[in-house]
Amino acid sequence: MFLRNYWYVAATDAEVGRKPLPRTILGEPVVFFRTEAGAPVAMEDRCAHRHLPLSMGKLVGDELQCHYHGLRFGTDGRCTRIPGQEQIPRGAKVKTYPVAERYHWIWIWMGDPALADPAAITDFHWLDDPNHWGAKASYLHVEANWQLVVDNLLDLTHLAFVHDTTIGNLADQAATAAGYNIANYHNRFYVLPGLSCGWAGLAYVGYPYQAWSNAYNVLWVYGHELGHNFDLWHAGSLNCSPQVIGGGCSVNEYGDRFDIMGNNSNTNEQMHFNAMQKAALNWIPASSVVTHSSGTATYTLSPLESGGQATYAVKIPVPSDANRTYWIEYRQPIGVDSGIASSNGAQIRVAAPFQFPCTNCGGDDTEILDMTLGTPGNFGDAALLLNQTYTDATYGVSVTVTGVTTGPAGTLTLSVSAPGGGTARSRRSRGAR
Ligand code: FES
Numbered sequence: 001m002f003l004r005n006y007w008y009v010a011a012t013d014a015e016v017g018r019k020p021l022p023r024t025i026l027g028e029p030v031v032f033f034r035t036e037a038g039a040p041v042a043m044e045d046r047c048a049h050r051h052l053p054l055s056m057g058k059l060v061g062d063e064l065q066c067h068y069h070g071l072r073f074g075t076d077g078r079c080t081r082i083p084g085q086e087q088i089p090r091g092a093k094v095k096t097y098p099v100a101e102r103y104h105w106i107w108i109w110m111g112d113p114a115l116a117d118p119a120a121i122t123d124f125h126w127l128d129d130p131n132h133w134g135a136k137a138s139y140l141h142v143e144a145n146w147q148l149v150v151d152n153l154l155d156l157t158h159l160a161f162v163h164d165t166t167i168g169n170l171a172d173q174a175a176t177a178a179g180y181n182i183a184n185y186h187n188r189f190y191v192l193p194g195l196s197c198g199w200a201g202l203a204y205v206g207y208p209y210q211a212w213s214n215a216y217n218v219l220w221v222y223g224h225e226l227g228h229n230f231d232l233w234h235a236g237s238l239n240c241s242p243q244v245i246g247g248g249c250s251v252n253e254y255g256d257r258f259d260i261m262g263n264n265s266n267t268n269e270q271m272h273f274n275a276m277q278k279a280a281l282n283w284i285p286a287s288s289v290v291t292h293s294s295g296t297a298t299y300t301l302s303p304l305e306s307g308g309q310a311t312y313a314v315k316i317p318v319p320s321d322a323n324r325t326y327w328i329e330y331r332q333p334i335g336v337d338s339g340i341a342s343s344n345g346a347q348i349r350v351a352a353p354f355q356f357p358c359t360n361c362g363g364d365d366t367e368i369l370d371m372t373l374g375t376p377g378n379f380g381d382a383a384l385l386l387n388q389t390y391t392d393a394t395y396g397v398s399v400t401v402t403g404v405t406t407g408p409a410g411t412l413t414l415s416v417s418a419p420g421g422g423t424a425r426s427r428r429s430r431g432a433r
Contacts, residue, residue, distance in 0.1 A: 002026040004111030007121045010099070011106045012139070016040050020064060022055035026110045030097065031055040035062040040106050041075045044095040048079060054094070103127040126263075127198070138198075156204065168210065187229050191217065203228035219270040219336075223260040232277050235259035236364040238350065241376035244369050245324075245350065246394055256368045257379055258331060258340065258347060269339035275304055275313035275329040276351045276366050288312045293319070294420030298402070301346075301412045305334035314416060318395045323353045326392075327366065328399060330412035342406040345371075345383035346414060348390060348399065395419070 010025055011032055021032040022045050029045035031054050043064070045053045052068040059065070063072040063080055071092070072081040079092035098109040098116035103124040109116035142149050152158075168190045175182050182188070187209045194215035203211035203225035211225035237255025240247055256262030259274045278284045288311055290299055302309030316326040327349045333340045349366040370376070371384040384390050389400040396419045403413035 002110070005109075005115050006111070007100070007107045007109055007116075007118075009105045010042065010108040013101055013104045013106060016106050018059055020055040020057065020059065022053060025108055028110065029053060030108070031064070032099075032106065033059060033064065035075060037062075039075075040099045040101050042097040042099045042106075042108050043073065043075075043077050046094065047071060048073075048092050048094050156202065159210075168212075187211070187226060189213065189222065189226065191215065201225040205229075205233065206231045220260065220264065223270050224263075227261045227273060227277075230281055232261050232273065232280070233352075233365045234363050235261040235274060235277070236367040237262070237379045237382075238354075238367040238369055239377055241370070242373060244371065244373065244390060245392065251364065251367060253363050255379060256349075256366065258337075258368065258382075259366075260336075261365065262368075264339075266339065271337050271339065272304055272331070274327070274347070274349060274366055274368075276315075276327045276349065278304070279313065280365070284312050289315055291315045291317065292416045292418060293317065294418050296415065296417040299414045299416060300403075301328070301330040301414065303332040303334060303408060303410060304329050305332060305337050306408045314414060316397055316399075316416065316418060318392070318397060319419065320395060324395070325351050326397070326399075327351050328414065328416075330410075332406060332408065332410055334408055343385065343404070345385040345388070345404065346399065346401050346412055347383050 004026065008025060010023060010030070011021060015021055016032045017034055019033070023030055023032060030042050031045035032040060032042050034040055043054065045055050047054055047066040047068065049066065049071050050068055052066055054064050054066055054073065057065045057067040060072060063074050065072045070083045071079055073094055074080050075096070077094045077096040079088050082088055082092070098113050100107045100118040100121060102118070102121055104127050105124070107121055168188065171190050172182055189211045191213045192215055199214055200216045201211065201213050201221040201224060205228045209229045211229055213221045213225065234253050235256035237252045238245065238249050239252070240249035254263035256274070257264040257269070258271050259277070260270045261273060261277065264270065272278070273281070273283070275284065275289065279286065279289050288309065290311055290313070292299070292314055299311065299314050301311055301313065304312050312329060314328045316328070318324040328346050331337055331340045331344050331347060333342055347368060348371060349368045351366045352364060354367065368379055368382050370379055370382045371388065371390055372378070372381040375381055384399065384401050386401050386404045389398055391398040398417045400415045401412065402415050403411070405411050
């Protein structure tokens with residue numbers, strides 16, 4: 001039994017052309033082709049006359065001509081021509097199926113055509129977004145239940161054991177032969193020649209500290225996968241438009257473009273880990289993260305990229321919600337952060353644990369919040385700028401950017417309020433003037 005009222009991937013876009021392509025979908029023979037205008041078509045691969053597979057025939061314009069007695073069928077499945085006969089019976093037709101072309105795949109709807117809504121197609125935008133993602137279109141034919149394939153691909157822990165003589169072993173031998181004592185290396189990064197798989201990089205989160213690049217000799221793969229080896233998860237974004245946080249939200253697991261643990265393959269935009277992640281790694285001292293628990297206070301932050309500064313982040317744990325903790329930091333266009341605007345302002349994130357019961361929150365360390373609600377879903381302008389205030393009305397937390405100076409020795413000054421307390425305090429960074 002098959003679930004019919006769903007979109008299924010039937011072929012890659014490159015497979016479907018002007019040569020009829022036969023394929024069995026949900027147990028039914030289907031033939032695919034493109035019209036002269038390039039639109040994909042799917043119809044029953046069985047002639048209405050003597051049931052020869054129509055995929056054995058040929059295209060005449062946008063009509064598929066059967067190879068046996070030459071009946072032709074239009075893109076709506078109706079017979080348009082019977083050689084030697086003027087009358088075409090109304091029942092001379094074959095079934096057609098709704099199709100859609102998206103994410104380099106041809107999708108087919110095998111159920112009730114009236115219910116076929118392309119908007120319901122599963123989002124695989126990373127296969128169709130060369131500015132931000134690397135993707136390769138290919139497939140491997142496995143003679144097994146498809147659920148076992150999914151199970152295998154999700155199970156990374158088997159790599160070091162099942163593939164111990166294949167994935168990485170020859171590389172280890174080559175490194176040893178070249179004079180390296182690999183026992184001295186905590187992390188191992190294997191760059192593969194290019195597999196027919198839909199991933200650019202893979203890594204363990206933590207031990208055994210191994211990572212793989214699928215022929216991507218680029219920083220956005222190396223830095224990201226090593227981040228996983230360092231125990232980091234992804235840097236996501238939280239879109240709760242029309243509000244900053246609360247109500248119905250969606251999470252993009254890789255949505256933080258200001259963090260290499262998000263996704264941004266643009267040149268020169270493979271950016272620093274964020275302050276929460278650097279604090280977790282002890283890359284910035286614990287004393288450089290100020291916790292604001294109550295009352296009103298002023299803080300002065302230094303750019304996260306500038307070493308040796310006193311204060312890099314303000315952390316605001318919301319007292320009445322253990323699952324909402326804000327992290328605020330300041331970034332400047334320095335080094336690998338050169339893609340950040342100097343007028344960046346305060347970047348505000350929430351960190352795990354998150355209060356939203358979304359299924360993919362578990363893969364994120366942090367989620368950046370969008371402080372510019374006029375451009376929903378655009379996190380390039382997520383920062384809170386000078387003289388702007390963010391207010392969490394639910395919990396009475398507010399943050400105002402009261403001062404900004406740019407450059408490596410620049411500072412960002414914040415006024416932060418949270419319920420309780422009331423004593424005004426201030427803390428300045430070493431770089432403040
Ligand atoms: S079987 Fe197709 S035309 Fe006769």
